[in-house]
């Protein structure tokens with residue numbers, strides 16, 4: 001499912017570099033070359049890369065600063081011919097992952113590419129029918145350019161699913177990610193659309209936004225429900241006209257990328273409450289993929305727990321440990337409100353903290369040390385029987401707190417979903433806090 005790895009070689013052209021390019025191609029990578037870090041950046045902006053090999057004599061510090069500023073996440077290797085050890089160390093201090101001596105050895109180049117392939121294609125664990133449906137839908141829509149909306153609870157695997165759609169799409173350029181929640185609207189606007197010099201105080205140079213940088217690749221908007229009304233309108237126009245302008249710019253920029261949006265908030269409810277544009281939801285949700293919560297994935301939980309235990313033991317260099325039957329039963333009973341991410345982190349803690357030969361129930365604790373056994377209840381789904389015997393006040397409190405948590409603490413979104421005013425929401429939260437009950441902080 002993974003697309004080819006794109007490798008960028010930066011350095012003065014020479015026989016060693018040509019050989020490195022040849023070896024990379026024969027190891028399955030697509031190769032681009034640039035003479036200087038500046039040209040390398042231009043190449044990155046146009047075509048992206050998964051792996052950069054840069055001459056150890058180049059300004060690696062400056063290059064690393066530039067790629068961080070432009071939010072590229074790329075593995076960088078320094079390389080050189082007979083470079084003194086200090087140069088290699090300095091390159092690594094500047095952020096290079098390793099130093100590769102030239103002329104290159106076939107095995108070293110192949111290993112560097114293999115390590116990126118491994119990171120690029122996250123393991124797909126699970127075969128539950130609900131997940132299989134989501135995956136086959138992802139594969140079916142991948143080659144088209146249609147926007148895709150991926151819904152699901154936090155940590156359930158929406159971004160991983162987006163990557164699967166991108167990888168299967170055959171698009172050569174990478175998938176860029178933009179986070180919409182918790183980012184000030186004006187910052188997000190310039191992040192997405194870019195700006196011309198002088199667009200606002202501090203805008204000293206033209207900035208190319210992510211919609212433009214994505215080129216013919218994919219742009220992933222995480223938590224699209226958090227977009228301000230003004231940005232919702234702008235995004236709707238982009239999808240309608242397939243073009244946009246940079247902030248304070250006259251030039252019309254064509255939009256070629258595939259847009260994928262994720263949400264853990266119920267966008268239909270936001271539309272109903274007037275907090276999200278119905279026409280934008282129609283365009284974004286031409287294809288919808290629902291990622292099921294972990295608690296509905298049956299035996300996938302076992303497979304995932306074993307996979308994370310193995311992976312973390314290997315990464316942390318500790319002996320592999322199996323789960324006792326009791327620990328596995330506890331894992332299957334827990335409702336995993338944080339989904340796969342919570343399972344991953346819980347298993348990681350058990351690997352690091354457990355002392356016995358096998359993982360015990362007591363090794364399974366939340367981040368604050370609360371044993372899982374105390375957190376595990378059977379009322380993950382709305383089960384009326386489990387509500388009988390509780391007061392209306394208690395049920396209301398739980399509903400408010402859980403909705404707020406799903407909305408990442410966003411009071412407005414949560415009150416919209418609950419159909420109460422923000423003022424009522426705030427008053428309720430104040431009374432909970434006064435009663436000593438923990439409330440999700442505002443984003």
Ligand SMILES: Nc1ncnc2c1ncn2[C@@H]1O[C@H](COP(=O)(O)OP(=O)(O)OP(=O)(O)O)[C@@H](O)[C@H]1O
Nearest residue numbers: 122123124125153154155156157158159160340341
């Ligand atoms: N099928 C899977 N197999 C293995 N690991 C997975 C799978 N799905 C998700 N993960 C892992 O679980 C974690 C959460 O996944 P991801 O970031 O895709 O979730 P998300 O729904 O986008 O989260 P959020 O809502 O918080 O943005 C990641 O570490 C990811 O690698």
